[in-house]
Amino acid sequence: MAPRQSTPPAVLACGEIRTCLLPARQALDIRSAAQLLGLRADERVLLSERPGLYARSPETLTGVDCPLPSANGARVRAVGTVTAHAALTEGRVLQTSAHCRMPGTGPDQRRPWGEYLVRPGVVEPLGKLPRDAVAQGVLGGPRHGDLDVGLIADGLLTRVLRHPLLDQRPPFRSRPTRLRWAALPAAPGEGPALERFTLAEDELRTVRLRVPEGTAGADIAALCDDLALHDWLLTTVVRMLDGLRLGAGAAHDAGAVVRTLRPAVDHLLHLWMPGARVGRELAALWDPLEERPGFTRQWQALVQRIRDQLTLHAIPAAHREVEPAP
Amino acid sequence: MLVFAASDKGGTGRSVTSANLAYQRALTGDHVAYVDFDFGSPTAAAVFDVPGAMRGTEERGLHSYLEGETAEPVRIDVWRQTEHPLLRARPNQSGRLVLFPGDAGGGEFATGEEALERCVDLLLKLNNEFDVTFVDLSAGRSYAVDMVLDATAHPRMRNVPFRWLVFHRWTRQHVIAASGLVHAEHGIIGGGVERGHDEDELRAAIRFVRAAVPDPESPLWSQGSTAQATWMQACDEALRRLAAEQRIGDSVVLGIVPLEPILQWQEQLITEEDVLSTQIANKETLEALEEIARRLTDDTHWGRL
Amino acid sequence: MTEPVFRETAAEPRTQSVPLAHLSVELGHLYMEDFEAGPERLRAHFAEVRPWVEAARTAATARAGGKRARISTCFLIDDYFTRFSTPAEVVPMLLAEAERAGLTVDYLARESGCAVTGKVPVAEAVAARIVESPPPGSYGLRPPAAQTGWLANGERSPVARAPQAMKRAVTWQPPHETAARRHSVFLDVELWSDDADGQRLWSCPFLAAVWQLARLGLLRNEGEAVLAPQPHTAGGFPDKWDELPTLLQLNEHADPFAAYRTCSVLPTRFLPVEHAVRVILDQIEVDPGALAQVADRSGKERMPVPDSVADRISYVYYAGP
Numbered sequence: 001m002a003p004r005q006s007t008p009p010a011v012l013a014c015g016e017i018r019t020c021l022l023p024a025r026q027a028l029d030i031r032s033a034a035q036l037l038g039l040r041a042d043e044r045v046l047l048s049e050r051p052g053l054y055a056r057s058p059e060t061l062t063g064v065d066c067p068l069p070s071a072n073g074a075r076v077r078a079v080g081t082v083t084a085h086a087a088l089t090e091g092r093v094l095q096t097s098a099h100c101r102m103p104g105t106g107p108d109q110r111r112p113w114g115e116y117l118v119r120p121g122v123v124e125p126l127g128k129l130p131r132d133a134v135a136q137g138v139l140g141g142p143r144h145g146d147l148d149v150g151l152i153a154d155g156l157l158t159r160v161l162r163h164p165l166l167d168q169r170p171p172f173r174s175r176p177t178r179l180r181w182a183a184l185p186a187a188p189g190e191g192p193a194l195e196r197f198t199l200a201e202d203e204l205r206t207v208r209l210r211v212p213e214g215t216a217g218a219d220i221a222a223l224c225d226d227l228a229l230h231d232w233l234l235t236t237v238v239r240m241l242d243g244l245r246l247g248a249g250a251a252h253d254a255g256a257v258v259r260t261l262r263p264a265v266d267h268l269l270h271l272w273m274p275g276a277r278v279g280r281e282l283a284a285l286w287d288p289l290e291e292r293p294g295f296t297r298q299w300q301a302l303v304q305r306i307r308d309q310l311t312l313h314a315i316p317a318a319h320r321e322v323e324p325a326p
Numbered sequence: 327m328l329v330f331a332a333s334d335k336g337g338t339g340r341s342v343t344s345a346n347l348a349y350q351r352a353l354t355g356d357h358v359a360y361v362d363f364d365f366g367s368p369t370a371a372a373v374f375d376v377p378g379a380m381r382g383t384e385e386r387g388l389h390s391y392l393e394g395e396t397a398e399p400v401r402i403d404v405w406r407q408t409e410h411p412l413l414r415a416r417p418n419q420s421g422r423l424v425l426f427p428g429d430a431g432g433g434e435f436a437t438g439e440e441a442l443e444r445c446v447d448l449l450l451k452l453n454n455e456f457d458v459t460f461v462d463l464s465a466g467r468s469y470a471v472d473m474v475l476d477a478t479a480h481p482r483m484r485n486v487p488f489r490w491l492v493f494h495r496w497t498r499q500h501v502i503a504a505s506g507l508v509h510a511e512h513g514i515i516g517g518g519v520e521r522g523h524d525e526d527e528l529r530a531a532i533r534f535v536r537a538a539v540p541d542p543e544s545p546l547w548s549q550g551s552t553a554q555a556t557w558m559q560a561c562d563e564a565l566r567r568l569a570a571e572q573r574i575g576d577s578v579v580l581g582i583v584p585l586e587p588i589l590q591w592q593e594q595l596i597t598e599e600d601v602l603s604t605q606i607a608n609k610e611t612l613e614a615l616e617e618i619a620r621r622l623t624d625d626t627h628w629g630r631l
Numbered sequence: 632m633t634e635p636v637f638r639e640t641a642a643e644p645r646t647q648s649v650p651l652a653h654l655s656v657e658l659g660h661l662y663m664e665d666f667e668a669g670p671e672r673l674r675a676h677f678a679e680v681r682p683w684v685e686a687a688r689t690a691a692t693a694r695a696g697g698k699r700a701r702i703s704t705c706f707l708i709d710d711y712f713t714r715f716s717t718p719a720e721v722v723p724m725l726l727a728e729a730e731r732a733g734l735t736v737d738y739l740a741r742e743s744g745c746a747v748t749g750k751v752p753v754a755e756a757v758a759a760r761i762v763e764s765p766p767p768g769s770y771g772l773r774p775p776a777a778q779t780g781w782l783a784n785g786e787r788s789p790v791a792r793a794p795q796a797m798k799r800a801v802t803w804q805p806p807h808e809t810a811a812r813r814h815s816v817f818l819d820v821e822l823w824s825d826d827a828d829g830q831r832l833w834s835c836p837f838l839a840a841v842w843q844l845a846r847l848g849l850l851r852n853e854g855e856a857v858l859a860p861q862p863h864t865a866g867g868f869p870d871k872w873d874e875l876p877t878l879l880q881l882n883e884h885a886d887p888f889a890a891y892r893t894c895s896v897l898p899t900r901f902l903p904v905e906h907a908v909r910v911i912l913d914q915i916e917v918d919p920g921a922l923a924q925v926a927d928r929s930g931k932e933r934m935p936v937p938d939s940v941a942d943r944i945s946y947v948y949y950a951g952p
Contacts, residue, residue: 023454042756042852042918048642061916063765081762081916082771112810113764114913114939118922142770144385151771154397158447158773162482169485170454173357202403243355243421397772 008103012131013183013217014138015099016150018157019232020176025169027091036163037086051276056087061120062152069137069146074130079110080123082149084156092267097225098152101217104129121217135182139206172263174236179228183209183220194285223282230274237264237302254313261306272299328488329460330474334503336465339537340493342593345373348460349595350619352423356457361426363470364462371427373593375410376402387429392441399426412597445477453486479522490532496539505572530629533580540585581618586611646920649856650887652701654691655846657895661708663715677732680896683947687894701886705738710872718868718875737885744877745841746833751852754833757841762916764809783819784910785809820907836907843944848889851918860888891929891936893944898951912941
C-alpha cells in the first residue's frame with residue numbers, strides 16, 4: 001500500500017468536558033493523583049506543581065463510526081478516534097475532557113482501522129464535511145445515534161470514579177457541569193477569538209471559538225478545560241451561597257452558615273487561577289470574559305461575601321446589632 | 327442519604343407516599359432526587375404530574391441506563407416541568423426536586439454484574455449531588471430490591487448512609503406480608519446478610535410506614551354507629567398486637583398516614599393549597615407526611631431497638 | 632511563540648528514540664516440539680528459509696534505491712509456554728545449524744520477554760493500548776460489556792440474554808467483519824486466559840503481536856524503550872533461561888534490531904496465528920512519540936513506511952511442518 005499523504009488540516013475541532021468535585025473526604029496528594037489517573041501501565045501521568053497541583057492522565061482513544069450531528073439535518077458519516085483525558089486540579093476538582101478534530105474532506109469509504117489509529121483524535125468524514133452545520137449541531141447537542149463526544153467524557157469519568165482510592169465522601173454536595181465547545185478556523189491573518197460563551201441549561205455551557213489554522217487540538221482542549229474549571233468554581237460557589245438562609249430570621253442558625261461556607265474556604269477558594277495552564281496565544285481568550293461579565297470580578301465578590309459572612313458569624317450573636325443580610 | 331421505599335404488595339400507596347415525602351423534603355430546602363425503580367409499573371410521572379416530560383423517555387430511562395444502552399438516564403426537573411399549576415411556582419427557598427423515570431415501556435428484567443456496577447455509579451452520583459435520594463422499589467422481593475441490597479453492600483458504597491421505609495396497609499394480610507418482606511428467611515434482612523450486610527446495622531436502618539390507616543377518632547367515621555366504633559377499636563387493637571408479634575410494632579414505625587381519598591384515588595402530591603383553600607385533602611394527612619419527612623433524618627427515630 | 636522560562640520535567644512527555652534498520656528479518660520461532668524433533672528439523676527449516684532471506688534482502692535493497700540496506704536478523708525461542716532444555720544446550724545448536732545454511736542470527740529473543748521484560752509488564756501495557764475497531768453505529772457510548780480477553784475483527788453474533796419481561800428474545804444473527812467486502816471472514820482472537828489463581832497466560836498471537844511491535848521499534852514504557860538488545864559478552868550460554876537476556880545481540884556488527892518493516896519466514900502452520908497478529912496490530916494505538924520518530928526518520932531516508940502498523944509487517948510462508 002502506498003503511504004497516505006498527511007491528513008488535510010482540521011477545519012473543525014470540538015469537544016466536551018465534565019467537571020465535578022472529587023468524591024473524597026481529603027484532597028488527593030500528587031502521588032495519589034498519579035495513581036488515580038494512571039489509566040495506562042506504560043504511560044506516565046503528567047504532574048505539575050506550579051502554580052498549583054495539577055495531574056493529567058495519558059490520552060485514551062475511543063473509536064467511532066457514526067453520523068455527525070448537524071444543524072441542517074445532513075447526515076454525514078464519519079470514522080475515527082476521539083481522544084480523552086482526565087485531570088485533577090489541587091487534588092480536588094476532577095475533569096474529563098474528550099475532543100476530536102475533523103478535516104474538511106475524507107475518503108469515500110471507511111479505511112482499514114489501523115490507518116485511523118495512527119492519527120489519534122482525528123475523525124474523518126466520508127466525503128465532504130458540512131463544517132458550519134456540524135459545528136452548530138455539536139453545540140446544539142447531538143441527536144441519539146450521532147457522534148457524542150460528551151458520552152466519551154462521561155464514560156471516562158465513570159471509569160475514574162470507580163477507582164478504589166475514592167472514599168465517596170465528598171466534603172459537600174455539588175453538581176457536575178458540562179462544557180461543550182467547537183472551534184472553527186479564524187479568517188486568514190486573524191488571531192484566535194472567543195465568539196460565544198453560553199450558559200445553557202442548568203449544567204450545560206457551550207463555547208464557540210475561532211482559531212488560526214494549525215492550532216493543536218490539545219491546546220484548544222486545554223483552554224476549554226480551563227474555562228470549564230473556572231466556570232464550575234463560580235457555579236458551585238454561587239449555589240453554595242444560594243442555599244443559605246441569611247438575614248434576621250435565620251439568626252439562630254449561624255452554625256449552618258459556617259457549616260455551609262466552610263468547605264468553600266477549605267477546598268475551593270484557592271483554586272482560582274484563570275489561564276494558568278493555557279498557551280499564551282489562547283490564554284488571551286480569557287480577556288473578553290474578564291471584561292464582560294468579568295469572571296474574576298464575580299469570583300472576588302463571592303470570595304469577599306463568604307469571608308464577610310464567616311467574619312460576622314464569628315462574632316457572638318449578642319454583639320451583632322444588625323443581622324447580616326444577603 | 328439514600329431512602330429505599332419498599333412494600334410487599336401493590337396498592338400500599340408506596341409510590342405516592344414516598345413521592346410526597348420527597349416533595350416535603352424539597353420544600354424544606356433539601357435537594358431531592360426521586361428514582362423510579364418500580365420496574366414493573368413506573369408511575370412516578372403521574373404523581374409528579376409530568377406526563378408531557380415523559381415523551382421521548384422510552385429509550386433513555388432507568389431501564390436503558392441499567393442495561394447500558396444510555397449513559398445518562400433522563401432527569402426531569404419537577405418544578406420546571408410539572409403540569410401541576412401549584413408546583414410550577416417553585417416555592418421560595420425550596421431545594422431541587424428531580425425525578426429519574428423508568429423507561430415508558432420498560433418491564434421487570436434480570437440484572438447482572440454490569441447493571442449492578444451501573445446502579446452503584448448512579449446511586450453514588452446522586453448521593454454526591456442530592457441531600458436525599460428516594461428510590462421507589464417494585465413491590466415484593468423484586469429484582470429491584472435485590473439490586474439495591476447488592477448495591478448498598480458494594481465496597482464503593484461503604485460510606486453512603488441509607489435507610490429503608492417499608493410501606494404497608496393496616497390490615498391483617500398486609501401486616502403479615504410486610505413482616506415477611508423484612509423478616510422472612512430470604513427477606514430484606516436475610517437477603518442483605520447473604521450479600522454481606524451487617525444484620526444489626528441493616529435492621530437499625532429499616533422502619534415501617536403504615537399507610538391508609540382509618541383513624542377511629544376521625545370525623546370520617548363519626549356518623550357511624552356505636553357498635554361500628556367499638557368494632558373498629560377492637561380491630562385496631564388486634565392489629566397492633568399482630569404487628570408487635572410480627573416484629574413490626576409501634577417501636578419500628580416511623581409514621582402513620584391516615585386513610586386519604588386523594589392518595590387512594592388520585593395519586594398526587596398533597597400541597598398546602600389542597601388542605602387550606604380547596605380543602606380536598608385532610609390537614610392530618612399533610613401533617614403526617616411532614617412529620618415522616620422530618621423523621622427520615624432525625625436519628626432519634628432510627629437505630630437498634 | 633517564545634520558549635517558556637519555567638519548566639517542570641514531570642509535566643512534559645518525552646519519548647526515547649531507538650536505532651532503526653530498514654528491515655528486520657525473522658529467521659524462525661523455536662518451540663519445544665521443534666527442539667524435540669532434533670537438529671534435522673532446524674536444518675530443514677533453515678534450508679527452506681535461506682532463499683527467502685535472500686529475496687527479502689534484494690527487495691529491501693531495491694526499496695533503498697540501490698544503497699546498502701540496513702537489515703538485521705532475529706530468532707525467537709519459546710520459553711513462555713513450555714520450558715525445555717537449557718540455553719547452553721539449545722543456543723549453540725541453533726547457531727550451528729543457521730551457520731551451516733549460510734545464515735547469521737544477529738539477535739536472539741526469548742518469548743517470555745514479550746510478556747514481561749525486567750520489571751516492565753510489556754504485554755499488559757500493550758493490552759491497555761487496544762482501541763477496538765468501532766462497528767458502524769458506534770457514536771461514543773461505551774460498548775456494552777466488551778468480551779474481556781478477546782478481540783475480533785468485527786461484530787460478534789448477539790448473545791441471547793434474558794430480555795425484559797414482555798419483550799421478545801432476539802433470533803440468531805451472523806457475526807460480521809467490519810472491513811468485509813461483501814462477505815465476512817470473521818476472526819475472534821483470544822488474547823489471554825486466567826487460571827484459577829488469577830495468573831494470566833498471554834496467548835501466542837498476542838505475544839507475537841508484541842514481538843512485531845518490538846521489531847518495529849514501537850514499544851515504549853513511560854517513554855523509555857523496552858526490549859533493548861544486550862550485547863553477548865560471556866563466552867558461553869547460561870544453564871537457565873532466566874539468566875539469558877530477553878533480547879541478546881549475538882553479532883556485534885549487526886544492523887539495529889528494530890526496523891521500519893519486518894519480514895518473517897515461517898512454515899504455513901503459523902498462518903492462523905499471524906492472521907490473528909494482524910487483527911491485533913490493526914487495533915493497537917501505538918505510542919504516538921515512537922510512531923512519529925519512525926515516520927520522521929523513514930521520511931528523511933525517503934523510505935516512507937505505510938501508515939498502518941499492520942501494513943509494515945510481511946510474511947513468507949513455506950510448506951512444511
